[in-house]
Amino acid sequence: MAKTDVELAVPVRRDPWITRDKVVHLLQTKGLLIAxxxxxxAFSLASDRFASVDNISTVLRQVAIVGTIAxxxxxxxxxxxxxxxxxxxxxxxTVLVVDLxxxxxxxxxxxxxxxxxxxxxxxxxxxxxxxxxxxxxxxLGMLSAIQGLTLIxxxxxxxxxxxxxxxxxxxxxxxxxxxxxxxxxxxxGLAVILxxxxxxTTFGRKVFAVGGNPTAAAFSGVRRARVVFSTYLISxxxxxxxxxxxxxxxxxxQNNVGQGYELVVLAGVILGGTSLLGGSGSIPKTVVGVLILxxxxxxxxxxxxxxxxxWLVTWVVIILAVWLDVASKRGRLFTxxx
Amino acid sequence: MRxxxxxTAAELAELAPRAPLLHIDGVTKTFPGVKALDDVSLEVRAxxxxxxxxxxGAGKSTLMKVLAGNHQADRGQxxxxxxxxxxxxxxxxxxxxxxxxxQELSLAPEMTVAENIFLGSLPRRALGFVDFRKLYADxxxxxxxxxxxxxxxxxxxxxxxxxxxxxxxGRALVFTPKIVVFDEPTASLTDAEKVxxxxxxxxxxxxxxxxxxxxxRMDEIFTLSxxxxxxxxxxxxxxxxxxRTNEDEVxxxxxxxxxxPRSHARAREPGPVALExxxxxxxxxxxxxxxxVRAxxxxxMYGLIGAGRTEIAETIFGLRAPDAGEIRRDGEVVSxxxxxxxxxxxxxLAPESRKEQGLVLGMSCRDNMSLSQLGEVSRVGWLDRSAxxxxxxxxxxxxxxxxxxxxxxxxxxxxxxxxxxxxxxWLGTAPKVLIIDEPTRGIDVGSKAEIHGLIRELAAAGxxxxxxxxxxxxxxxxxxxxxxxxxxxxxAEFDADSVTEDALVQAIxxx
Numbered sequence: 069m070a071k072t073d074v075e076l077a078v079p080v081r082r083d084p085w086i087t088r089d090k091v092v093h094l095l096q097t098k099g100l101l102i103a104x105x106x107x108x109x110a111f112s113l114a115s116d117r118f119a120s121v122d123n124i125s126t127v128l129r130q131v132a133i134v135g136t137i138a139x140x141x142x143x144x145x146x147x148x149x150x151x152x153x154x155x156x157x158x159x160x161x162t163v164l165v166v167d168l169x170x171x172x173x174x175x176x177x178x179x180x181x182x183x184x185x186x187x188x189x190x191x192x193x194x195x196x197x198x199x200x201x202x203x204x205x206x207x208l209g210m211l212s213a214i215q216g217l218t219l220i221x222x223x224x225x226x227x228x229x230x231x232x233x234x235x236x237x238x239x240x241x242x243x244x245x246x247x248x249x250x251x252x253x254x255x256x257g258l259a260v261i262l263x264x265x266x267x268x269t270t271f272g273r274k275v276f277a278v279g280g281n282p283t284a285a286a287f288s289g290v291r292r293a294r295v296v297f298s299t300y301l302i303s304x305x306x307x308x309x310x311x312x313x314x315x316x317x318x319x320x321x322q323n324n325v326g327q328g329y330e331l332v333v334l335a336g337v338i339l340g341g342t343s344l345l346g347g348s349g350s351i352p353k354t355v356v357g358v359l360i361l362x363x364x365x366x367x368x369x370x371x372x373x374x375x376x377x378x379w380l381v382t383w384v385v386i387i388l389a390v391w392l393d394v395a396s397k398r399g400r401l402f403t404x405x406x
Numbered sequence: 407m408r409x410x411x412x413x414t415a416a417e418l419a420e421l422a423p424r425a426p427l428l429h430i431d432g433v434t435k436t437f438p439g440v441k442a443l444d445d446v447s448l449e450v451r452a453x454x455x456x457x458x459x460x461x462x463g464a465g466k467s468t469l470m471k472v473l474a475g476n477h478q479a480d481r482g483q484x485x486x487x488x489x490x491x492x493x494x495x496x497x498x499x500x501x502x503x504x505x506x507x508x509q510e511l512s513l514a515p516e517m518t519v520a521e522n523i524f525l526g527s528l529p530r531r532a533l534g535f536v537d538f539r540k541l542y543a544d545x546x547x548x549x550x551x552x553x554x555x556x557x558x559x560x561x562x563x564x565x566x567x568x569x570x571x572x573x574x575x576g577r578a579l580v581f582t583p584k585i586v587v588f589d590e591p592t593a594s595l596t597d598a599e600k601v602x603x604x605x606x607x608x609x610x611x612x613x614x615x616x617x618x619x620x621x622x623r624m625d626e627i628f629t630l631s632x633x634x635x636x637x638x639x640x641x642x643x644x645x646x647x648x649x650r651t652n653e654d655e656v657x658x659x660x661x662x663x664x665x666x667p668r669s670h671a672r673a674r675e676p677g678p679v680a681l682e683x684x685x686x687x688x689x690x691x692x693x694x695x696x697x698x699v700r701a702x703x704x705x706x707m708y709g710l711i712g713a714g715r716t717e718i719a720e721t722i723f724g725l726r727a728p729d730a731g732e733i734r735r736d737g738e739v740v741s742x743x744x745x746x747x748x749x750x751x752x753x754x755l756a757p758e759s760r761k762e763q764g765l766v767l768g769m770s771c772r773d774n775m776s777l778s779q780l781g782e783v784s785r786v787g788w789l790d791r792s793a794x795x796x797x798x799x800x801x802x803x804x805x806x807x808x809x810x811x812x813x814x815x816x817x818x819x820x821x822x823x824x825x826x827x828x829x830x831x832w833l834g835t836a837p838k839v840l841i842i843d844e845p846t847r848g849i850d851v852g853s854k855a856e857i858h859g860l861i862r863e864l865a866a867a868g869x870x871x872x873x874x875x876x877x878x879x880x881x882x883x884x885x886x887x888x889x890x891x892x893x894x895x896x897x898a899e900f901d902a903d904s905v906t907e908d909a910l911v912q913a914i915x916x917x
Contacts, residue, residue: 268788268789269784269787269788269789270780270781270784270787270788270789271787272789273773273776273777273780273789274780276766276769276773277766277769277773277777280766280767280768280769281762281765281766281767283762283763284762284763284764284765284766284777285766285777286725286745287723287725287745287755287757287763287764288745288777288778288831289744289745289746289748289749289778290777290780291744291746347766347768347769348768
């Protein structure tokens with residue numbers, strides 16, 4: 069091209085501002101965000117309440133519990149494992165903190181609850197990290213075991229807090245700071261901290277290495293059992309934080325309050341684009357994934373669809389997102405071999 | 407079996423001028439950022455062994471993937487028996503008579519040989535039940551033709567690597583193939599097994615099958631092939647008649663320059679003993695192994711696969727616990743129970759398998775390099791990115807690593823460059839003892855010479871190097887001393903200058 073320019077003395081022809089390659093690249097790297105934006109615009113047009121400040125802060129508050137757990141689970145997933153026990157751990161921790169609140173006061177209740185949740189994280193971490201059992205089996209088993217434990221602890225009774233107005237425990241679920249709900253602060257605060265941990269510390273690097281190739285990590289002198297163990301502690305810690313938010317907001321708890329959370333959490337992680345194979349992903353991605361889920365559910369509610377329609381739509385969206393992601397890497401929707 | 411000699415002269419004359427069996431014409435294939443194939447043309451005649459040579463990353467694999475339909479070419483045509491063909495996938499390729507025999511085997515180990523051979527085309531009876539009698543009879547015939555001595559009813563997991571390769575070839579024979587591509591078929595075969603493989607290739611040749619043979623091993627290419635096509639940087643650099651060329655010419659085409667003669671920068675006088683192993687034993691893997699490596703010395707460890715070489719290295723590095731024996735560093739007995747212990751004692755291990763053990767493939771070059779020394783590039787757990795970058799910059803230059811950037815995931819590098827990342831990763835820890843297991847497996851000749859030179863340099867700079875290898879020229883060319891291993895025992899120790907190949911072979915065969 070340069071040759072033609074000289075010979076014919078025409079002005080240098082610039083590459084057009086938008087090229088096909090650029091568009092494809094943008095869709096591949098930022099596809100989810102673009103879809104998210106389109107989706108927000110569509111819902112805003114369909115419902116005038118959707119884009120209001122009120123509604124947005126409501127959604128941010130609503131996703132806080134799922135989001136708080138999801139940022140912890142993201143680290144487990146990047147480390148190459150799953151944590152399905154978070155749902156029932158949320159039930160257990162919430163029941164525990166609410167029940168102990170009136171018996172020993174909010175401070176000790178929170179401390180004991182965190183200790184219990186971390187103990188569960190320890191067991192997960194020991195079994196998956198040190199005993200090297202399959203994380204799906206271990207945490208699925210843990211899911212049932214803790215559900216049982218919750219029922220044994222509570223005797224099947226729901227628990228609640230008597231003095232709902234006078235306790236400072238209400239701060240975590242019901243208060244606002246600088247106009248933003250405290251649950252939202254907790255969710256975003258944890259997200260920022262864990263993002264820094266994941267990207268700026270040796271621990272974070274080890275999580276990626278262990279998730280990407282556990283053997284090579286071990287050959288490089290990374291003590292992988294410890295790393296995996298720690299990821300489960302983080303996940304349990306985040307779940308305990310979520311339990312504080314939930315217990316404080318409801319000021320009571322059913323035995324199965326966390327049921328199904330493990331799937332919503334995992335949905336947020338996957339939708340964000342963190343690979344279930346381990347070794348890649350990020351916390352900001354999960355935050356986006358969780359927000360998308362939150363806005364879908366909120367938008368559908370505003371449009372008057374029943375609660376259960378959300379599930380259908382949510383999973384269709386997730387499968388489509390995963391499919392498009394795979395297809396864009398492969399260059400076609402289906403494989404050619406069988 | 408009809409060989410070429412059985413044809414009459416008239417038949418031969420009729421055969422000769424015909425269009426080539428396979429004609430790849432002007433194929434171009436671009437991946438984001440790379441032109442993997444640039445106007446590549448290649449002809450394969452019936453009954454010909456056509457060797458395809460090139461360094462890693464030269465485009466051989468991409469070309470074969472286009473041929474087998476795993477990739478679609480951007481431009482260009484493929485003709486089979488004069489007819490233009492469009493291959494949209496491996497399945498279709500197979501039906502057209504184009505079969506690839508991969509480097510990495512793709513067998514189902516839990517199933518029988520016969521089931522593997524006919525996988526995807528099992529003979530069926532009414533109602534869709536498998537006709538096992540026919541299956542085993544047909545598979546048996548194929549095995550006979552390949553001269554295999556195992557049964558069609560054996561499970562694949564009980565077979566040696568060489569025999570598994572035979573099963574893979576057997577698979578190709580199900581669809582009377584026209585073109586068979588062998589991709590590095592001898593990488594894991596013993597000499598005796600190679601002979602069998604070569605016989606099979608020659609008999610395919612006699613049946614007028616066109617063979618494409620990809621290998622790094624010059625001796626094989628010169629024994630087997632009729633013509634050689636050399637690829638470099640995605641383009642054909644020449645097609646030569648094997649009988650009218652030599653290794654030098656081929657190498658020159660392949661790397662674009664002449665290979666420098668190997669220099670033996672041997673240390674005059676090795677220093678004190680840096681690593682000493684005494685009476686090391688581990689289960690039934692190896693017993694009572696004792697040897698020492700001195701600073702400034704390269705000790706080669708030579709033996710067959712399964713002789714316990716890798717296991718000894720892994721034990722020294724703390725990946726396995728020995729039953730008995732001691733390890734001394736600089737004369738002091740040390741207790742090494744994990745890789746971090748080994749690293750702390752100045753020992754590094756560049757493992758046998760780059761992809762499985764050496765690298766986190768999805769990670770960047772820089773992050774892979776710093777993974778072995780996270781303590782050095784951080785302060786109380788916080789990564790110091792400039793320190794990481796410094797390590798990368800230093801070793802990328804020192805090892806002349808060819809990578810687009812520090813960010814590039816190592817999975818996108820060629821084998822030789824991947825090995826350089828592994829080396830950089832360990833050199834950064836400034837080890838006193840470097841154990842390097844199969845330093846050049848699956849690496850092209852250019853990088854191979856570089857890595858050999860580097861090992862000698864490191865020794866000259868005072869490092870103690872223990873090099874495990876199954877390649878005789880490598881062991882002879884690079885080491886100062888050679889330890890021969892046989893069945894988990896140290897069979898003999900030689901001085902590399904005076905040992906003969908025969909003596910080495912005898913020692914590792916237990917003779």
